[in-house]
Amino acid sequence: MAVFEKREKNTVYFNIELNSENFEKAVNQAYLKNRSRFNIPGFRKGKAPKMIIDQYYGEDFFYEEAINSLLPDAYEEAIKELNLEPVDTPHVDIDEIKKGEPIAVNIHVDVKPEVKLGNYESIELEKVEYNVTDEMVESELKNAQEMNGRIIDAGDREVQNGDLLTIDYAGFVGEEQFEGGTAEKQELEIGSNKFIPGFEEQLIGKKKGEEVEVKVTFPEEYHAEDLQGKDATFKVTIHEIKTRELPELDDEFAKDVSEFDTLEEYKNDIKAKLEETYKKQEKIDLENRVVDKVVESAEVDIPEGMINSQVENEISEFEYRIRMQGLDLNKYLELTGSDIEGLKEQVRPMAEKRVKADLVLEAIGNAENIEVTDEDIDAELEKLAEQYNQENKDKFIADMKKGDLNFLKAGITNSKVIDLLISKVKFN
Structure with missing residues (x-):
């Protein structure tokens, strides 16, 4: 049973007890697991009784391993019982262990912070539209001409x-x-x-x-x-x-470089594709501005552990991106005259911004009772299967469902929250 002690900002303090009988069993299991290592005079190697090993190394010799075997399950049970969402590794302090008595374990851990939301019901933004001009089309046409020169x-x-x-x-x-x-x-x-x-x-x-x-x-x-x-x-x-x-910009050129018979048709296609691209960019920019607005008006004290964890994620993503370009992280650091700590400081502001944005969007999702349905998950998995060109789509989706889908649910929730926020925007 877990006993809540106190909460200071984002740190929760609580106590749990480990049953003495379970502890004795765990100590004995630790002895059986490790006895083959001991070579004690008067006994064949690995055959010395536990009481003899205790006399040589101390009665508490197997305590640490026994605690380590019992504590993870007890900790998981405690955070469920207290309804906590830890965001970092717990700090553990164990009282003196006395034979035959329950073992008192004192724990404190950083948990997900509370978010004080600003006024997200009324968001005012300047309307920004991306319009495709004739000059943009001509520039794309010029690029195609040069590529085929x-x-x-x-x-x-x-x-x-x-x-x-x-x-x-x-x-x-x-x-x-x-x-x-x-x-x-x-x-x-x-x-x-x-x-x-x-x-x-x-x-x-x-x-x-x-x-x-x-x-x-x-x-x-x-x-x-x-x-x-x-x-x-x-x-x-x-x-x-x-x-x-350079080739002449005429109907023959259009036939050579596209599926169209005339230059006019080709230019219309270029314009349509540019409009599609800019509409997507327009939507992304609007989403970013909406999120920035609600995050700016919210208050949240983010635990260092959450920021540090996101910094590691940012570094991993960056390392993956440069590896795709044929560059290893150590080589990149060498070429830029930097080191890993310098890189972490560089990405830290972005990491903090992302953590705060996720916390604020989650809080709005909870306030608005936004739910993720099975249909939402299926639709998102369908998109992923197409994105990664999965030949056996059904198997891919089935395999994904066997794993942890919390990251997927969080992404869907964020998308729904952003759509809701955009619906509330008033454009200047």
């Missing part, structure tokens, strides 16, 4: 903006050539701004085979500290000048 030799003409060059270069500060400033057969697109400011522009108007001296000043925040703010000269040799030959 051919790279051809530019002949003997001078370098122009947009050309693709193959160059050798060597960099000097004064008379001294500096490390990392040399390359051969380097490809460079003029206008890409991938080189130091001023470098690419000085190659415009030059010809193939020409040797050019390019004078630049390194930025004050350049990654190589020994070059920051310094004047440098690059000796550049131009080997090749190539250009993109």
Whole structure:
């Protein structure tokens, strides 16, 4: 039986008792499990009675393992009985153990905080709409044209903006050539701004085979500290000048790059897809603004354990994203000159914001009696099966239902709460 003691902010203090008979059984089980390790004079290894081991190592030798075997179930039962939602690892203190007497265990643990909601019934926001313009369509069309262009030799003409060059270069500060400033057969697109400011522009108007001296000043925040703010000269040799030959924007182009027969149909399709994309973005932005508004007006004292846990989640998600790009976390930290503690501090504000948002949305869900039905869960699992391209959709859904669906229910609840909040918005 659990006995509630007190609550201080988000920390709950309570006591439980471990039955003395169960404890004695657990001590004996610990002895049976570990006796093969003991080599005591006068006994074959693993055959010494418990009382002999107690004499050698103390009567309390097996107490810790016995407590550890009993405490998890007793703790789970206690938090159910007291209706607590722990958000961190409990702190446990055990009174002196006396033979034949119940064992008193004192526990304190951080629990989910109470949320004081602001006025979420009346939300005022500025109406923001994303409208697709002709310029946006033309820009997409231009991108498709460039993607389908051919790279051809530019002949003997001078370098122009947009050309693709193959160059050798060597960099000097004064008379001294500096490390990392040399390359051969380097490809460079003029206008890409991938080189130091001023470098690419000085190659415009030059010809193939020409040797050019390019004078630049390194930025004050350049990654190589020994070059920051310094004047440098690059000796550049131009080997090749190539250009993109772009296809004509006509009906034939539309047939080549799309399912449409005319350029007009293709442009209409581009516009429709852009409108669909921007409508989705418009909805996401509105959802974010609504959540920010209700979170801003709410009051909640978040336990450090919840924030720390979310920080770890943010780091794991970040690590997964960069791994998908072929970069390992340690390598990323090395390249950015950071460490894991610095990264944690960097993501901490976002982690705290997410925790608060989840707590506030959950509190609104409870206040509005929002429920998640079996139909809601089935619909969400259907979406997940499609998202992850599951061939055997029924098996995927059945397997998911065998696991813990609390994360799924929380996501559905949040979505329902956000929809409810949006329905209450008054636009300026």
